[in-house]
Amino acid sequence: MPHVVEGRVWKFGDNINTDLIYPNTAFRAPEAQQYKLTFSANRPGWVDQVRPGDLLVGGLNFGMGSGRPSGKVLRECGIAGVVAETLNGLCLRNCVVSALPAMQCKGVSGLFEEGDIARFDFSSGLVTNVTRKRSLQGEAVAPLLLDIVAAGGVLPMLVREGYVEATAYVASAR
Amino acid sequence: MAAMTMIEKILARTGGKSSVRPGEIVECRPDMVVGLDLPISTDGGWYRPKKIFDPDRVALIFDHSVPAPSIKDATGMVEGRRFAKEFKLKHFFDVGQHGICHVILAENGLARPGELLVCADSHTCASGALNCAGRGAGLMDTLQAMTKGVIWYPVTPSVRYNFTGVMPPQVSGKDVFFHIAQEYGGHTNTSVEFGGPGLKDMPMSDRRTIATMCAEISAEFALFEYDQVTAEYLRDRLDRPPTPVAPDAGAEYLEVRTIDLAALEPYVVMPDAVPNNAKRISQFKEKVRIDQAFIGSCANGKIEDLRAAANIVRGRKVAPGVRLLITPGSQAVHIQAVQEGLVETLLKAGAVVTNSTCGACFGGHMGVLAAGEVCITASTRNFKGRMGSAEARIYMGSPATVAASALTGVITDPRTVCA
Numbered sequence: 018m019p020h021v022v023e024g025r026v027w028k029f030g031d032n033i034n035t036d037l038i039y040p041n042t043a044f045r046a047p048e049a050q051q052y053k054l055t056f057s058a059n060r061p062g063w064v065d066q067v068r069p070g071d072l073l074v075g076g077l078n079f080g081m082g083s084g085r086p087s088g089k090v091l092r093e094c095g096i097a098g099v100v101a102e103t104l105n106g107l108c109l110r111n112c113v114v115s116a117l118p119a120m121q122c123k124g125v126s127g128l129f130e131e132g133d134i135a136r137f138d139f140s141s142g143l144v145t146n147v148t149r150k151r152s153l154q155g156e157a158v159a160p161l162l163l164d165i166v167a168a169g170g171v172l173p174m175l176v177r178e179g180y181v182e183a184t185a186y187v188a189s190a191r
Numbered sequence: 192m193a194a195m196t197m198i199e200k201i202l203a204r205t206g207g208k209s210s211v212r213p214g215e216i217v218e219c220r221p222d223m224v225v226g227l228d229l230p231i232s233t234d235g236g237w238y239r240p241k242k243i244f245d246p247d248r249v250a251l252i253f254d255h256s257v258p259a260p261s262i263k264d265a266t267g268m269v270e271g272r273r274f275a276k277e278f279k280l281k282h283f284f285d286v287g288q289h290g291i292c293h294v295i296l297a298e299n300g301l302a303r304p305g306e307l308l309v310c311a312d313s314h315t316c317a318s319g320a321l322n323c324a325g326r327g328a329g330l331m332d333t334l335q336a337m338t339k340g341v342i343w344y345p346v347t348p349s350v351r352y353n354f355t356g357v358m359p360p361q362v363s364g365k366d367v368f369f370h371i372a373q374e375y376g377g378h379t380n381t382s383v384e385f386g387g388p389g390l391k392d393m394p395m396s397d398r399r400t401i402a403t404m405c406a407e408i409s410a411e412f413a414l415f416e417y418d419q420v421t422a423e424y425l426r427d428r429l430d431r432p433p434t435p436v437a438p439d440a441g442a443e444y445l446e447v448r449t450i451d452l453a454a455l456e457p458y459v460v461m462p463d464a465v466p467n468n469a470k471r472i473s474q475f476k477e478k479v480r481i482d483q484a485f486i487g488s489c490a491n492g493k494i495e496d497l498r499a500a501a502n503i504v505r506g507r508k509v510a511p512g513v514r515l516l517i518t519p520g521s522q523a524v525h526i527q528a529v530q531e532g533l534v535e536t537l538l539k540a541g542a543v544v545t546n547s548t549c550g551a552c553f554g555g556h557m558g559v560l561a562a563g564e565v566c567i568t569a570s571t572r573n574f575k576g577r578m579g580s581a582e583a584r585i586y587m588g589s590p591a592t593v594a595a596s597a598l599t600g601v602i603t604d605p606r607t608v609c610a
Contacts, residue, residue: 032464035313036574040581041554045263048235058581078377078466081409082574083313083553084327086235103379105409106345107313111329121380159216161343171331172238180338181238188232188267 020118020139020163022098023147024070027063028131033075035082035108039090048185052093067095072135075101076126080108088112088119098137100125100144100155113162116170122155139163194441196349197414198382201324201436205307215346222306223248224337225292226274229255229549230311230330232267237334243278244340250282250301251275252292255549260556290521290547293317293403293489298523300428304417304435309336314489314571316410317403320395321425322417322435327406347380347411348445351438353387356453361605363499364397365491365569365589367450368404369458373469378410381445384438386416389452395424396495403490407465407572459567459602460587463575472592472604479586481565484515484597485578486590487545488552488570492520494527496569496590500542501533503594503605509541510600515593516558518545542597554578560585567602569593 037059043051056063073091079101080087088111091099099112099119112119118139122128125144129135133148142157158166168174175181193210195203203210206217226249230236243249251271259265268286275283284295293314296302302318302325309315313327328342336342358367383405385398398415405413415421417435425433457472486492486500500517509515517537519525525547528534534544545551551558552570560566560579566586568578573585588596591605598608 032466034464034572034574036572036577040576044229044233044555045261046234051235058576078379078409078464081377081407081464081466082572083406084311084329086330088329089235103377103409105379106347106411107327107329107406107409110332114329114331159345161216161218171329171335175238175331175335175338178339179241181240181334184238185235186231186237186239186270187234188263188270190261190263190266 020166021136022072022118023134023136024072024097026072026074026129026131026133026135027067028074028126028129029076031076032078032081035080035085035087038080038087039085052090055090055094064094069095070097071095072097072137073099074125074129075099077102078105079103080105084111086111086115088115088117092117098139100137102126113165114171116166118158118163118166120155120158122153124153125155128153194439194443196438196442196444197384197436198324198349198412199346201305201307202344202346211346213346213348216343217346218341218343219307220340221309221336221342222303223250223301223308224333225296225308225310226251226333226337227255227292227312228253228257228264228268228271231271232256232264236330240334240338243337246279247281249278249280249337251280252284252295253286253289254291255553256555257289257548258286258546288522290523291489291492291549294492294520294524297321297399298521300425300430303429304421304433306434309333309342313406314403316405316413317399317489319405319413320398320402320415322415322421324412324414326412347382349382349384350378351384351444351447353447353449354385354389354393354452355387355449356389356451357392358452358455361591361609362455362457363589363591364400366455366458367397367452368401369460369469370450370455372408372465373458373467376408376466378408381410382412383410384414387449390416390418391420394495395420396493399493400490404571457589457592457605459592460573462573462584462586465572475602479565479602480600481513481567481596481602483558483560483564483566484513484593485551485558485566485568485570486593487518487550489520490571491569491590492518492524492547494524497524497528497533499590500594501536503591503608504540504542504598505536507540507598509597513597513600515542515597516545516551517542518550519547521547551578567593567596
């Protein structure tokens, strides 16, 4: 099944890590508030500017660091797809399990200016700058992973198959 | 059959295939799945399992927030205990038996040679020191592995590192890793293998530090060859015979690199990122004043790390205005440090020796930094905001470098303060 997204580009540089995407203060925040802390250390105010369907272009080592649910909060911010020069493997996992498609594309930083309109085809790997009419070939996402994205991520699958309860456990703070 | 690397062999076996090649995605059956306290106490991180795939192969370890620093953590651990009891988990490490998961897994023989270990902590690659395949998984990935007994991995190419020579005094596995991170940068979509003639002289402690730190260069898996040192470490720890893997003679690598251990010196890593961000300490000319010095974490909370620190501070005092914090990696390390007199040595020098936990390394508790403060740490990472305020600056060094810096109050070459 083809998986194509089109939207406005936000550019981030090299070495964007999980502590920037999901700061340690997010561990103690209610689930619905966690995404509001995304990029608060390096780009305060961004969560109020990003709109549903926007796309993220990253540099080298995007998503390096920990197992924090980076894909989940980026998706909750409104991001519909991620393409980076190089993508940390754990970040890729965390994007896929949260139904946020992500892939690598060498040279992608130079393909876009912030605010350009991009088209990411995760099935073929083609990355297009719609605004400036130019494109690059990235690394397509494996069909098995796109199936997980299409299913809405891992959690709905586990719920549907009867492995876990349908609502999250919430540890009381009082 | 095609020649395979170590990781290819483990993914092939657990994926029920005779061989695998880079580019494939393999759905594997894990040999061990590990849950932690932090996901349970974090909203959205835990959906109560209705079944688990094998109670003997699911472990629960309390490490990140131990003992509970908040009501929320305390409540999460109540839920963890309930879960362990409901499913009669064979391996449950509650407060008192606790430690940082990767240290506990090594000490208790649960990271077994040739096996596949799943855990949501990014430093799960630590198990590679014991020839056990592990890499950080997502929270929902881990839940899937725990309940359904399935997890997918991309098969990536591997880079092979061959060690030669012997590390000089005051150079540790941490410096070996920093050298690799500085020279070769990020390793995204690449697994790493370690071997070569220098491996036989590299202690398990240094191997564990190197394997753990491979998360910081975005490596997929980081596997050491199994040898006499591995067998010696695992003696009396395993509950079933090890099934180590070795690379085939014709295994294909993206690149084969040689590291001459004898030519290395201590490194300092600058704040905010690890890849391509280190300096050899002899080239580090800045005078950087520090407020806090930390030694701990899955990378550097081993008894050997505490010995290195104690040997440097013995009979001396931490500089005025500097806090030296030491966090043992497990209760077992803590007990051994007490028995060897290391705790007394460290305390008399003015250090704080904390309970075993992930604690200060992830800015959780017991050593959080304020805005404007400078820390040098022998832990896992130096990201902006990692250990507290986003306005704090975090440098990295080996345990010896951190201890030496605590004595002088500025970042210091450990070779200059040793007797």
